[in-house]
Amino acid sequence: MLSLDFLxxxxxxxxxxxxxxxxxxRMIVSSxxxxxxxxMVITGSESPIVVLLSGSMEPAFHRGDLLFLTNRVEDPIQVGETAVLRIEGRRILIVHRVLKIHEKQISCIGIGTILMNDYPKFKYEVLFLLGLFVMVHRE
Structure with missing residues (x-):
């Protein structure tokens, strides 16, 4: 509990x-x-340090880990690297590992993660449908 004894x-x-x-x-805040x-100037990124919000990057990164970001345009993205995406209209950054590089730009990258985080009912509906599929599917 927060103690305000110093007041x-x-x-x-x-x-x-x-x-x-x-x-x-004021000196502490301005520092x-x-x-x-x-x-921001050194890294070229508007968010040089971010917190990983989900456990989707395990075992390499765990939920709550701090990521130090750089934005060097001259370095091409390679398979196996970690990419951070910003989608217009969203405040939360999306962190993914690059598995394959496509030549065609895809505009719906990370939409599943966004939908599951923003709409918890959608997450439970997907889980219900997956469970139903497992129970009904015969093999």
Missing amino acids: DDVPQMNKQQLCYQVLNF ALMIWKGL
């Missing part, structure tokens, strides 16, 4: 101490922003 000391501080604490806090913007 009890605020009325006892004089103006100089309070001003020092506010300036200290973090400068580091983030510096990483």
Whole structure:
């Protein structure tokens, strides 16, 4: 649980101490922003560090792992690399391993992951249909 005991000391501080604490806090926040913007410039990526939200990349990456991204246009994508996709209108990045390189551009890459994350009912419907298929299918 979040403890706000440090706020009890605020009325006892004089103006100089309070001003020092506010300036200290602003320096910490501005330092973090400068580091983030510096990483953006160095890596060429608008999100240089992302958190993996699902376990779909296991065993290489686990849910909650931090990924350090670069965006070097001169390096072509190779099979076996990890690619991060941004779909217009979506805030969440999609992380996939490159299995095959196609010459034709496909606009629905990752749509299954998006649908299952955004619409939990769709996920359960797919699982129900797969379970029904397994039970009905004879071989």
